[in-house]
Amino acid sequence: MNQLAKFVSSICPATQNEAPPRKYGFRFDQRYNAFNERKNAFARLGIADPFFVPHDGVNNSTTKVDGREFINFASYNYLGLSGNKRVEAAAKAAIDRYGTSVSASRVVSGEIPLHRELELALANFLGAEDSVLYVGGHAANVSTIGHLFGQNDLILCDALIHNSIVEGCKLSGARRLSFRHNDLSHLEKLLQKHRPHFERVLIAIEGVYSMDGDIPDLPHLIDLKKKYDAALMVDEAHSLGVLGSSGRGVGEHFGVDPRDVDIWMGTLSKSLASCGGYIAGSREIIEFLKYTSPGFVFSVGMTPANVGAALAALKLLEEQPRLVETLQQRAALFLESAKSKGLDTGSSGGTPIVPVVIGDSALAVQLTQRLLLRGISVHPIIYPAVENHAARLRFFIAADHSEEQISYSVATTAEEYDRLRAGGRA
Ligand SMILES: Cc1ncc(COP(=O)(O)O)c(C=O)c1O
Incomplete structure (x- = not known):
């Protein structure tokens, strides 16, 4: 042992009683081993x-x-707008003007005019009162659900719901139950049994399911949410720009009133050729999220290039x-x-x-x-x-x-x- 090592071990009890590597080395972790086993199977x-x-x-x-x-067939660049010259030019122009990062949370000094322009354009496109942008679609779900719901609430998810919603539910501490995929009679049974025991109930679904490519019966879900006094959240990651005659999503596909859905969520990474996520809904929800949701308040604002690209892609979608x-x-x-x-x-x-x-x-x-x-x-x-x-x-x-x-x-x-x-x- 050299002089330095002797000195360190004399003043630091942790190094004197060092635990054997099995106790803390991640390569001994059971989940890591299971993962490695699957990986080696290839x-x-x-x-x-x-x-x-x-x-x-x-x-x-x-x-x-x-x-x-x-x-x-391995990319969700549904409208081919990633690679579109107008979208690329808008991203480059945003970089030229605002740089490559907004370098702060929007709440403090990271706000640029493009952020609000995109939020208003999205809300207008979707028929919602307002919207808020997050740096990722996954982050939007985790942060929104994790923040809006709590221990006294129940979240009923379609069995095939995306991981980001599941993670949001875990973070919230709310009770989470799954109903069989697209089986609304199962959902209704769960509502009948559990609704009376919780303060608030959220039904979480997707506009297009990302593994199976099928669509939920949105009008029926709206009936159920009204009947049982629940809130409804629709993740439109794969339905924005995809469903409805003008790409407004599953709401347009079924011709429902957008205000009948409490929380519209979507990503900018698919049809809108960018990176980021949004939540759209009532003015109160959006304002509350913008001032208090940790994934927004304590995170940097969307990059200029990503906002510029999404804005240009949304304009193209509206025009074409x-x-x-x-x-x-x-x-x-x-x-x-x-x-x-x-x-x-x-x-x-x-x-x-x-x-x-x-x-x-x-x-x-x-x-x-x-x-x-x-x-x-x-x-x-x-x-x-x-x-x-x-x-x-x-x-x-x-x-x-x-x-x-x-x-x-x-x-x-x-x-x-x-x-x-x-x-x-x-
Ligand atoms: C249904 C659904 N929600 C949310 C997300 C997360 O979006 P993003 O990849 O833009 O973070 C995805 C990603 O593929 C998704 O499929």
Whole structure:
């Protein structure tokens, strides 16, 4: 032991009675070991790890990996606006004027005029009184739910609700119960049984479910929320710019009054080609969140480039509803073609998320790798993200996918899947 080490151990009891590494080393953590086990399974099966593969260029209907071009079904750039020249120019202009960071929370000195412009534009587009921006969609859900609800409240979530809502529920300390996916009679039973025992009840759903590509029965949910005096929150991450004739989302799709939903949430990272999240609703909720929600107050404001890009994308969406029409037409084409080839598309319907259910995680990964060899990039969704029997390939369709790209990709998927099941070689 050198002099310094002797000195440190003489004055620091913690180093004298050092605990054996098993006590604190993260590599001994049970969850880490379980994760590592799953990760190593790829190597054992002789399959390359499908995660964190770097793409080159814009992630739109095509992408480049290792210098090779692929037809791309792995990005939620639904309207192709990431990569759009006007959106890029707006992001660059915002950087030129305001820099790359607003360098403070908006509450103190991070506010720039673009923030409020985007909040008002979003509220106007959605038919809400006001909206508030967060730096991420995930952060928007965690912070909003975590802040608005508490121990005396109940949150009823669809069983397939996104992780960000689950995390928000945990943070809030409210009781969380799940109802079977899109099963509103189950939801009603839970409301009948539990409503009287809680102060406030929130029903949390998505406008389009991100794993299955199906849509909730929003008018019925509104009836239930009114009948049981509950609040309703809709996460529109995958329905903004996607559903409704002008892309206003699931509310427009069903023609409901936007004021019948208490909390509209959405992300800027999908149709709006940026990064960030929003909450839209009544003036009171938004004002309360802006002054008190920790994920807003104690976090930096959205970057100038991201606000500029989202504003430009929203303007384009308003000016060009044809984009939404094309997206819906391409999504319908993909679904019809997949069904006609006998692929199991689960409950997907009328949305640009089409799962091809394989029912086995290893097989799903193998199929994606065969498709890569045929020039198609699509991501496997495997255990533990879904149950093994529900393992799938998830296709995101975009407005800029051509009809030819869709026909080729569906036919190739069916062909490679048949070969794989028959035990054939790639
Ligand atoms: C339903 C849903 N909500 C919230 C989020 C989080 O949004 P973001 O990725 O923009 O943080 C996602 C992300 O994919 C999502 O699918």
